[in-house]
Structures are given as structure tokens and as C-alpha cells.
Amino acid sequence: MLITRRRSKTGMSRRTFLSLSTASALMARGAQAQSPTNPDVVIVGAGAAGIAAAHELRAQGISYVHIEASDHVGGRAYTETSTFGVPYDHGAHWVQNGARNPYFKRAQDSSHRFYKAPEEYLVLAGDQVATDAEETQLWTSYDDVARAIGTAGRGGQDVAPSTVIPMDNAWSETAAFLIGPWEMGKEMDNFSCLDWWNSADSVDYYCDAGYGRLVAERAAGLPVTLNTPATTIRWGGPGIEVETPNGTIRAKAVIVTVSTAILAEESIAFEPALPVDKQESFFAIEMGDYNHIAMMFDADIFNLGQDGYVVHQVKDSHEAFGALTNASGSGLAYCDVGGEFAQELEGAGEDVAIDFVLGVLRNAIGSDVDKHFKGGAMTTWRLNPLTRGCYASAAPGAYKMRPVLRAPVADRVFFAGEACHQDMWATVGGADLSGRDTAREVVKTLG
Ligand SMILES: Cc1cc2nc3c(=O)[nH]c(=O)nc-3n(C[C@H](O)[C@H](O)[C@H](O)COP(=O)(O)OP(=O)(O)OC[C@H]3O[C@@H](n4cnc5c(N)ncnc54)[C@H](O)[C@@H]3O)c2cc1C
Structure with missing residues (x-):
């Protein structure tokens, strides 16, 4: 994502x-x-x-x-409406890089609703919603990991993040997931701090039509x-x-x-x-690996309104997803996996991927998840013979x-x-x- x-x-x-x-x-x-x-x-x-x-x-x-x-x-960058009856972006969804991106003005000039992405998070810790202290620890860990990669990159170090990042608390794995698989589509030993540092910062927007x-x-x-x-x-x-x-x-x-x-x-x-x-x-x-496990819900089970994020704590495993929920108010949640786990799920198939997401959500949110789940689908960009990966x-x-x-x-x-x-x-x-x-x-x- x-x-x-x-x-x-x-x-x-x-x-x-x-x-x-x-x-x-x-x-x-x-x-x-x-x-x-x-x-x-x-x-x-x-x-x-x-x-x-x-x-x-x-x-x-x-x-x-x-x-x-x-x-x-x-x-x-491909949108269709046949799977869920609402716009479903198989690839790119976030209109990134603000006005540097020519699509920013094109979207503004279009007849579609185009708006700045909110940043409301629901953080899950095992079978419950994270406490304020846990959430603070996650974002502190995130800053520590990002700062370590940025410092190495700014110093010209063309090395893997895994050689420089601190992994010193219960939220370090989650922070690493957010920057590695969720952002880069790669594990922390698979991309370059220097490359990451030399990428553009971004402000994100959404287009409701995809x-x-x-x-x-x-x-x-x-x-x-x-x-x-x-x-x-x-x-x-x-x-x-x-x-x-x-x-x-x-x-x-x-x-x-x-x-x-x-x-x-x-x-x-x-x-x-x-x-x-x-x-x-x-x-x-x-190329890295990044896939959407798109899940349709008929109610706002996350209580985040429109375009909220859900992150769950990652522990001793690379089995993780991050979600954009209720995209543009459509009910569609993009539960996204990256890196090695994304490749594994492509091999395991859509049903396994959907079960995995439902399991994590059910654990923390309860039976509402099943009651309001209407169907899911998974992209397979690595298996796609015209792309072989995400970016x-x-x-x-x-x-x-x-x-x-x-x-x-x-x-x-x-x-x-x-x-x-x-x-x-x-x-x-x-x-x-x-x-x-x-x-x-x-x-x-x-x-
Ligand atoms: C799951 C996912 C999420 C993403 N999220 C975002 C996001 O939120 N925001 C963002 O900005 N970007 C995102 N990206 C990245 C973005 O989609 C790509 O960077 C961008 O669309 C790439 O455009 P391109 O023209 O370089 O390549 P492509 O879109 O891959 O275009 C290349 C074209 O070449 C065609 N082709 C392949 N082989 C041949 C051949 N032999 N002969 C003729 N044609 C061929 C392909 O079918 C394809 O249409 C995401 C990508 C993925 C996969």
C-alpha cells in the first residue's frame, strides 16, 4: 500500500x-x-x-x-466494478506524491470525488484492540525504524535495512512490516536504505471511482x-x-x-x-510483492468511518496484513499483504488468504466480522505473466x-x-x- x-x-x-x-x-x-x-x-x-x-x-x-x-x-493501475459492484482497484489505489503527480490535477479536473486520505488507525494486539500505550509504542518503534533506515540512506549506505534497524520491543516487527512488506513489497533484507532514502515523500489522495x-x-x-x-x-x-x-x-x-x-x-x-x-x-x-485481499463488508465493523486503517501486531511471524477499510464509503476493505507472505498466499490461493484475514479480524473484533462479510477476492501480481510482481x-x-x-x-x-x-x-x-x-x-x- x-x-x-x-x-x-x-x-x-x-x-x-x-x-x-x-x-x-x-x-x-x-x-x-x-x-x-x-x-x-x-x-x-x-x-x-x-x-x-x-x-x-x-x-x-x-x-x-x-x-x-x-x-x-x-x-x-486497473479498476473494475464487476467483482463487488463498486470500484475495485486491483493495483494502485492511493493517488500519491501530491501535485507532483500529474494525476493529481487530472483527478481534480475530473467529475469524480477526489479527496485527501484521512489517517485514522485501529491497532489490534492479539485478541483485543491495542491500548493507548501499545499504540504509542508502535508509532515510536515505527519512527525508530524509519529513522535508522533514513540515517543509513542519507549517509550513502547502500545496505539492507535489516542491518541497521533496532528490533528491540514487542512492536518492532510490526513497524518493520509497515515499512518493508506493506510499503516496499519486500522483506527488510531485500531492499536498499539508499534507494528508500532517495524516494519522494508523499501526500495521499483518493479518487472514489478508482x-x-x-x-x-x-x-x-x-x-x-x-x-x-x-x-x-x-x-x-x-x-x-x-x-x-x-x-x-x-x-x-x-x-x-x-x-x-x-x-x-x-x-x-x-x-x-x-x-x-x-x-x-x-x-x-x-520487483517486490504486494497484493490486495479485498473484503466486502455491509457495515462499518471497524468503527472508523470512511477510509480508516487497520494494523495488527506481528509477532514471530511474517504473516501480516495492513488494511484500508471502507474505501470511499463503499464497504470494501483492502487487506494488503507484502513480501514473502504475499508470494506464499498466491501459492496457497484466495480461500486461504481470505480465511487468514477473517481469522485475525474475528479474533479481535468478534462475530460481527462474519455477520457482515459479503465476499472477498485476492490479486496475484506475481503470478501475472505481464507483471511478475507489484513495483x-x-x-x-x-x-x-x-x-x-x-x-x-x-x-x-x-x-x-x-x-x-x-x-x-x-x-x-x-x-x-x-x-x-x-x-x-x-x-x-x-x-
Ligand atoms: C497491488 C499494487 C498496489 C499499488 N499501489 C499503488 C498506489 O497505491 N499508488 C501508486 O501510485 N502506485 C501503486 N502501485 C504501483 C503502480 O501501479 C505502478 O507503479 C504503475 O501502475 C506502473 O505503471 P507502468 O506503466 O510503469 O507499468 P505497467 O502498469 O506494468 O504497464 C506495462 C504494460 O505492459 C504490458 N505488457 C507486458 N508485457 C508486454 C509485452 N510483451 N508486450 C506488450 N505489452 C506488454 C502490461 O500488460 C502492462 O499493461 C501499486 C501496484 C500494485 C501491483
Whole structure:
């Protein structure tokens, strides 16, 4: 759930901080508007980054073909209403980074309700609600953990948080969960203090129609050819060739916006092979794991009103979730798991995941939980062959690979996406800005 927005970099209290004969065949499969037959650029992927790149190329009068492997736009920002009858964000839900995020203004200008996220917490300790003293201890521990990571990062230490954080009280594990699995989608030994330190702070907002809806609306009218995966990108000649099951597209340059895990597992073959350090960067800026276990309740069993948070104490186990309850008053609770436990639950299945959440809630809140529970669903972003995880961050020691990931190859293979943004990585806003900036670089390079 990315609580980057609430973490402390200052040590203040937690609440204050923190070719084209085939082109026509391609279009027949889902193009919403006309794609050119001899494009200058091919954009691979229609998530936030690809959509932003398309807008920029269009604004600058550069022709492009835009292909997307799945049957919808949005990628990791996707809202649907069929599961629960209310907007359900499978991926991004928090509109982060305040006005730096281009979606902030777009949401303000939209017809949707857009509002600042409240920060009301219910903290559970075993079979009861935590006392004030316990809650204070949690937030003090959180500040201590965040400060230790921030101090190491500010000092240039490209090391894992597990080597610097204090684990000295009954709430340390919970604090570590909030910053590790819940924010970064990774365990504390799996990301870099330096990378964490160099990420943007955030103020969060919600859009009642869903974040994915905003992204889909941004794509309206753009010619995206759906159900068309890039399988091979050839860049050895003067231009590029993008091979798809529906034919080969030739252009001067390609913008690749797929996740680093998709690049690492070579879902798209590059011919000739990309430089070794480039390939290494796909593994170094690695994807984490974060999933929603979405639970629908027909009453406010948490007594938090709209958009409250529930956190439960973690003890001697990594089995934990953090929840956003009653999202925009819809009754839907996003009970989110991260890191290794998220991967384990993907393997165990949706029913096990739902039972786990119900068990924790039942224990502390009682039978109201079962009485008002109407159904649940779980996302599986690691199993998804088009993402293989949630969002990326540098492994310990790998911060130096961020610019390598961003760099174009041979002035014709360009990379964009959340992982390519300097400090707003792991977010929709970062993906959007990366797509826009990369498109500008392409225009400059093409002259
Ligand atoms: C559970 C979860 C919660 C999150 N929460 C937040 C949040 O609250 N706020 C926030 O700002 N961010 C959040 N994020 C992160 C955010 O969703 C991503 O950073 C952002 O959406 C990534 O956009 P992108 O364009 O870089 O990549 P993607 O959205 O992954 O777009 C890449 C596109 O490429 C397509 N593709 C893959 N392979 C191919 C191929 N071979 N050929 C053609 N197309 C291909 C994919 O289908 C996809 O549509 C969350 C992510 C997850 C998973």
C-alpha cells in the first residue's frame, strides 16, 4: 500500500511525516483510433508510462504504434466494478506524491470525488484492540525504524535495512512490516536504505471511482492495439523491428514500458542481446510483492468511518496484513499483504488468504466480522505473466543500477516505466512522468 507517504525522513513523529502490412491486422484487434502504417516509434505497454508517452508523442507530432499484451489499458493501475459492484482497484489505489503527480490535477479536473486520505488507525494486539500505550509504542518503534533506515540512506549506505534497524520491543516487527512488506513489497533484507532514502515523500489522495479508472480515462481516444504482445525486439539495424504474433512493426525507435521482472525473465527477446550491465539492471531493480485481499463488508465493523486503517501486531511471524477499510464509503476493505507472505498466499490461493484475514479480524473484533462479510477476492501480481510482481526497488548494493536501467541503448531502444523514474518509482505518477520524459528524449534523439 506504499506508505512512503507517511514515513519519516526527518525523525519527526510518524503522523507528521512521513511494417507494416501487418499494421492493419494489428488494428483490427482492438485499436480504438487510427494507428499509422509507418510509425516513427513503437510503444510497448499501455500502463501509465505507455499512455503518457503516447500523449507526448502525439502532442509533438511524432507518429507511433502502441501495442499492449493484455485486453485492457492501465497495467498495474486497473479498476473494475464487476467483482463487488463498486470500484475495485486491483493495483494502485492511493493517488500519491501530491501535485507532483500529474494525476493529481487530472483527478481534480475530473467529475469524480477526489479527496485527501484521512489517517485514522485501529491497532489490534492479539485478541483485543491495542491500548493507548501499545499504540504509542508502535508509532515510536515505527519512527525508530524509519529513522535508522533514513540515517543509513542519507549517509550513502547502500545496505539492507535489516542491518541497521533496532528490533528491540514487542512492536518492532510490526513497524518493520509497515515499512518493508506493506510499503516496499519486500522483506527488510531485500531492499536498499539508499534507494528508500532517495524516494519522494508523499501526500495521499483518493479518487472514489478508482485510480485505475483515472488512468483508463487518460487513455481514452488513444490508438492502443490490445492483445498484442511484443515477443522480440530487433535493434541491430538502422531502426528497430518489434515482432508480435500479429506481425512485425518497423520503426525508428521503441519505448519499452514493461516491468523489470518481465525484462528479467526475457518475455521479450532482444536481438542482438542487450549490453550486460543493462541486463543486470533488470535484476538489480527488482520487483517486490504486494497484493490486495479485498473484503466486502455491509457495515462499518471497524468503527472508523470512511477510509480508516487497520494494523495488527506481528509477532514471530511474517504473516501480516495492513488494511484500508471502507474505501470511499463503499464497504470494501483492502487487506494488503507484502513480501514473502504475499508470494506464499498466491501459492496457497484466495480461500486461504481470505480465511487468514477473517481469522485475525474475528479474533479481535468478534462475530460481527462474519455477520457482515459479503465476499472477498485476492490479486496475484506475481503470478501475472505481464507483471511478475507489484513495483520495483533497488536490491541492497544495487542503487547504482538505477541510471543504467533508465539509459537508452543505441539511441533507439528506450526504457520507461515506474522503475525508471528518479524518485517517484513504484508509483503511477512516476510511471507517467517517466513515460512523458522518455518520449521527449526520443523526439530529441530522432531530431
Ligand atoms: C497491488 C499494487 C498496489 C499499488 N499501489 C499503488 C498506489 O497505491 N499508488 C501508486 O501510485 N502506485 C501503486 N502501485 C504501483 C503502480 O501501479 C505502478 O507503479 C504503475 O501502475 C506502473 O505503471 P507502468 O506503466 O510503469 O507499468 P505497467 O502498469 O506494468 O504497464 C506495462 C504494460 O505492459 C504490458 N505488457 C507486458 N508485457 C508486454 C509485452 N510483451 N508486450 C506488450 N505489452 C506488454 C502490461 O500488460 C502492462 O499493461 C501499486 C501496484 C500494485 C501491483
